[in-house]
Every structure is written in C-alpha cells, then in structure tokens.
Amino acid sequence: MTFKTSFARQLADGAGIVDLMSDLGEALNVNPDLLFLGGGNPARIDAVEAILASHLHAIAEDADAIHQMLGVYQSPLGSERLRAALAAYFQSLGWPVTEANIALTNGSQSAFFMLFNLFADGVDQRQILLPWVPEYLGYQDQVLHPGVFRTMRPVIRCEGDNRFEYGCDFDALELSGVTAMCVSSPANPSGKVLSTEEYQRLGALADAAGIPLILDAAYGAPFPGIVFSGTRPAWQTNRIFVLSLSKLGLPGARTGVVVADEAVIEALGSVNTVMSLASGNLGPTLLLSLLQAGTLDILCEQHVLPFYASRRRFALDCLARHLEGIPHRVHRADGAFFLWLWLPELSVPSRVLYERLKARNVLVMDGAHFFFDQAESWSHAQQCLRLTYCAEPQVFERAIEILAQELHAISD
C-alpha cells in the first residue's frame, strides 16, 4: 500500500526517531544482551521504583482511587486536581502561574507535535528556529510540512584536551519569519545546560520579536531535575516549558506537562482533545500522589540526581581511560544522561562507526541524526556519537572497550 498524502510522506517514511525507538524496543524487549548505550530510556533505579510501587499499591487498595485512574476520562487540559497541585508547586518555586497556565499531555513528544504544528507550517516563512544543532532528533519528523525548522550551527568552545561546549552564535541569530524558538536544556543529545545569560538573552530576543521561547525540560528542573550544573530557569510569560515524567522513571506512563500562557494552553487543550480525546491517567495519578505526599522533590534530589551523577562520573572516567591516545572531545556533561563524543579525526562517517559497533552488539546513537539539515554539509556532524550512561557500569565499560577497539581499527 502506498499512502499518497503529505501527512504520510512527512510522518510515515523512515525517520531517525523510528529507528531509535525500534533499536530501543529490540534492546529492552527482545534482546536484553545488547550492550545498549542507545535510546533515551531512563535507568532502572530500585529506590525510585520502590517509591512509585508504594504509591501504586496505595491506589490499588482504594476503590475510588482505582476508579479515578482507570474509569474516568481526564478533562481536555488534564486532571483539575493535579493542575491545581502543580500550580501550587510551581508557585513555591516563584513561578507566576495558575492552573490556567498548565496542560497535561500524553508525553512531551506529543506536546511538541502539537506546539510545532500550531506555530509553524513553513508558509510565509512561519518557521521554528533551533538556535543550535545538535538538537533532539525526535522533533525532526514531527512537522506536517517540509522546511519548518530553521537551524543554526553553534560556536564550538574547546576546553583543555578533551572537553568542548556548544554555544549560541548570537551574532548570526536572525528572527524574521520565525514564529517560535525551541531549545532543549539539558540538551538531548549534548548534555548542554543553558546558562542564565543564554536563557535571558534568548528570552529577550524572543520577547522583542513577539514569539515564544520553548524550553524542552524533559531532563530538566524542577523535575526530573537531572542538572549537574548551570541554571534552573524560572517560567515567565511568553515562555513555554515542556516537562515530562519519563526521565523520573515513568516513560511507560507517557505524561507531559506544559507550562505556558493561557492562549497556548487553551489551544493545546483543543488539539489534544481532537487528536487524543484525553490524556492517560497513570502518570497524572502518580504525580498527584507524589505531590500530595511531598515526595516529588525527594525523588528527584535524593534518588534520581545522585544516581545519574554517579553514573556520569564513572562514564567520564571510563571514556578517559579507554580513549587515551585517540583524539576525542566530550561535551560538558552538565545535565541529562548522555555523553556526547566528538571524534574530530574520525576517518569514516559516524554512521559507519555506528554500524560497526552494532555488528559487535554495541548500540549507540549515530550523532548525525541530531544535526537536522546541517547533517550533510558540516563535517562536524559526521564525527559525533551519543552515549547513554544509564547502563550498568560494567556494560558501559565493555561497550567503551569495543568502541576503542573499533576506533583503533578504523584509524589503522
């Protein structure tokens, strides 16, 4: 069967995110023996799951709670009780919000599908600006029209022998025809965290242009809060923050939280209802339960963050040990749970390295997927890998050993 609609061409053709999720599905559900440094599944943290289990248990014991979770459609914008509890929580951080600024969605991926297509269609240059790539590959095929994303190359600041950081090329930044800017922070894939200055400067430019700044905080503050350094930006009007429960340990719940101006929230409520009728209740029910028990921050600060901080230290150390002598730089890993590895002297495209590793049972992410339309024209875009450090340390180490072997083999 051939589908002739432009929707099918845009969304049903082979997409990077589909390969990624297929790899992930295979690794997690079919072939658990893979050395998997690929997809974005969060790590299994026993203490976190024990807390979530206790909340789920309490729900399962209470007939009315069961009914609310299983037997009732949420309102278009999501559970009123949760939105009120979230408003109070965000207010406690000093954010100027009410529940009218909050919408729940079936995961943040689906929030981005709605947001991008509400704001941009490429017509009359209505474009989304990504102020730098690499940026989250999952955005790429979400737009219903070609030419919606406008991307910029970052400036690259090298630090010492083996570190680097991307920065915004503010001199080149130009917003005519742009209807929204979007940045992930902590960034997927690079782990970059927006500095206070960058956040304020991008925000001021957005305000001057009368367009929103969308911040993808799937890994960010206040939850799951996988931020090792850098700013924890506060929401304000004309910003759209997209949060998620996935990296807290709940990817199976598919729950996104959008904080935005009321007009955006209202539009999201309509679109979400038309497309999905309602969002699922599992994540919202657990989140409300965590907020009511005062457990959300404890989960983030005492379990999630220390876990990834420890894995991160190990991963950085592991890379330093095994890649000694191989020219490489790692992006400042200030948040999320990836190391973004740049191999400036790699003599094959990163895709070839990805395939050689896959043949040896090691799954990583080929960095080229994250460069959007810059992937072909910029040599840097063929020199990077994303390595998730959620895996058990011995799995990570074994994979990096094999990576080192392949890099030696390629350069021989």
Place this chain on the structure above:
Amino acid sequence: MTFKTSFARQLADGAGIVDLMSDLGEALNVNPDLLFLGGGNPARIDAVEAILASHLHAIAEDADAIHQMLGVYQSPLGSERLRAALAAYFQSLGWPVTEANIALTNGSQSAFFMLFNLFADGVDQRQILLPWVPEYLGYQDQVLHPGVFRTMRPVIRCEGDNRFEYGCDFDALELSGVTAMCVSSPANPSGKVLSTEEYQRLGALADAAGIPLILDAAYGAPFPGIVFSGTRPAWQTNRIFVLSLSKLGLPGARTGVVVADEAVIEALGSVNTVMSLASGNLGPTLLLSLLQAGTLDILCEQHVLPFYASRRRFALDCLARHLEGIPHRVHRADGAFFLWLWLPELSVPSRVLYERLKARNVLVMDGAHFFFDQAESWSHAQQCLRLTYCAEPQVFERAIEILAQELHAISD
C-alpha cells in the same frame, strides 16, 4: 495569541468534541450533581473494577511487573508480548492474523487521527466516505484539511410507532475519489449494528474499489462486546478494525488496538512513534494480564454486556413511560450504550432543546453534532438527541422526566 497555521484552524478552533469533553470533564470531575446523559464515559461497574483492581494489585506486588509497566518505553507498535497474545486471541475467533497485523495506540481516537490523515487529505478528491450520518462526532475535526469527509444521508426505516433504523443508501453509494470508508458499529451515536449483509456488501464495494473499510469497534466485538444483536464481524484483509479498552471500563488508560494489513500497521508504527514516541503501558499491561488469566471474555460476557443490557431495558422502558403522547422514535438500540431519540415534530432546533435541558441541570448530546456537513441542510439533523444510559436508573429517569416537561413546554 492567534495561531496562523492551517493546523491551528483545523484542530484548535472550537470543535464539537471539545465541548463534549469539557461537559464530560465538568460532570465527572467538577459538578457530579449534574443529571448526566452526555459524554461517552463508560459506567462504573463494581464487578469490573474489582477484577481490574486485582490485576493491578498483582502488578503492584511484583517489582519486575512494575518496572515493565512504568519504567520501559513500548516498542513502536506496542508490547510484543501483548501483540502475540492478541494474535492468538483473534486467531481463536478465526481471524487470519499474526502480530504483524496488530498495532497499539494511545486510544482509538488517536488511531483515527493517524488513519484518516494517512489515507485522505482532500487533494485530488482523496476523501473518507462515511456511508451514513449520524456518525461519531469525534472524527470531524481530526482531519488536517477541509473537505476530507464525504457523507451520505441514510435511508430511514420506521418500525411501529416509536422505533426506526438507519440503513445504507446503497443505490447512491459512489466511491470515485474515495480512499477509505469508515463506519462505527455499534454506531456512536445511533446504536446501529451493521448487519452481516451490510458488512459484506460494504466490504465487497471497498474491495472492488481497492480501498480499505475501516470499522470503528470501540463498543463492539470481541471486546468490550457491547452488542445486543446483530453481527460480530470477522477481520479479513483490506479491513481495518479499531478496538479500544475504554468501554471495557478503562477510559483512563487510553489504549487502542488496530487490526489491519501489515502495510497499514507499519505506517501506524512510524506515525505513532513520530507523534507520541510510544504508547502508554497501563492499558496494555492490564490487557495482557487479562488475556493470560483468560479473564477478558468473562469480563465482557458476564459483567459488561449484562450490565448495559439491563440499563438499556430500563432506559427504553423509561422513555416509553415518560414520552407517551409525545411524537418520538428511538433508533434500534442494538449496541453501545446510547439511546438515539428522534423527535420528528420538534419545533425548535435540537440545540435549543439541549440548552434548555442544560439550564435545568440535565446534560445530553445535541444530535446535530453528529451529522457533519448534513447538519444544516437536513431537517432530520435538528431533531435528534443522544442519551447515554450509563447513569444510575434514578438519574436517567429524573432526566427523562425533565426532558418530557421541556418537550411539553416547547410544544405548548
């Protein structure tokens, strides 16, 4: 904020389904005192919830089961184990399927969003034919382009003094420019169930035209199986069956099941991943648990069906008692959980009746929403109400008393 994209115009403007879900949200979550015969929320059936609770309980006691439900993204097409179990279940009904014919989605609403937009965009007349209206209002705003739906008026067969049934006007049916046909059975709103002959005849026409016949079985067989009479069609190639867990008692889980040819399933997997990353795990986990325990059919046949059959008898009887002397006809209520009331001598548009009832704390569905582009041009489309009979009998009866009072007041 004004959104200028056509996506925003199509999906974010006031839509019937948004009003419906707002009413539903208000009734279920804010104002439980309403006499609510409106939305599609299934009834609370204690025996069903007790069974679901016991399955949820078992999951909450098992750390690995918890992890599988909360901590892991599903594969693009949904849990492999569930798809295999569903294939075996459908095979036991004689359907020629494997797991490659099965996809899971975040609810059937979201499955229809993907299906409609894969098949039709109105360009070169690529249209979806609804062989008769009234048809499910939730389809209406799901398409990304105007002019995607082509609708037909049904033939109306009256039976006795107070019954009627819609039928397909096969003589007028014409498929040029049509890329898919879609029918809900049991129909929302009318409760019509396709006869074996209608299913075969529509299927033969679809096959001859080389287009799929989409069957929306959200209320149908094999699950939830709210079918009081009529055929339980078997899937075959070139049909697309869309099932759902919602009316089984799990609207909060947002789980749809699509059975279709492999090419359709593959396309859905891609689109679902791009739009939503993965589907939620709550519904799939419970469904797998029900299938493994052999409890699914018991749930449908011993609890869900008898419950609605009893409510249906009461509702029909209640209408007959209170509307005596008022000219009215009720559609054959062969499935789902609605009575579709036709008031052929109603002297005001059904919208006015809807508003008068709402002012008296009675929520019903204005039938006009279900007539798509026929709503304005056909007097019949202004003469119908959809009455959900999920409510407690005394609530239903009190609402019908008020309906009768309003009808008398209008005709005075």
